Amino acid sequence: MLDYRFDTQLLIEGENLNEDAIHDYITQNMKGDCLLAVGDEDLIKIHFHTNEPWKLLEYGASLGDIFDVVVENMERQENGLQG
Template sequence: MLEYKFDTQLLIEGKNLNEDEIHDYITEHFQGDCLLAVGDDELIKIHYHTNEPWLVLEYAATLGEIYDIVVENMERQAHGLRG
């Protein structure tokens, strides 16, 4: 069994985005691992393994427009099922 079940990926489009601040906020407020928060001040890509992807999405939506959202169940994938 995986510690963190959901692979959560999305893009945030906004103004004055700061990848370091976003990275720090996510690691301080949401349990998970394998975090990537990369981009520039107008577009950030998030990749995070967590059990509560909806919390990451709620936070990201406060920063700008979110899109290209993918939430995959890695536990199902490990069993050969669609994630």
């Protein structure tokens, strides 16, 4: 059984984005693992395993335009089903 069910990925396009600050905010305010927050001040890619992907999407949208959003159910994938 997985601790965190949803593999959540998105891009955030904005201004003055700070990957370290974004990483720290997610770590401190959301439950999950396998966090990656990489990019530059205009574009950040986020990858995060969580049970509450909507919180990550809401946070990302507060920083800029979000796009290329992918939310996959890893529990279904683990059981041989489409995620």
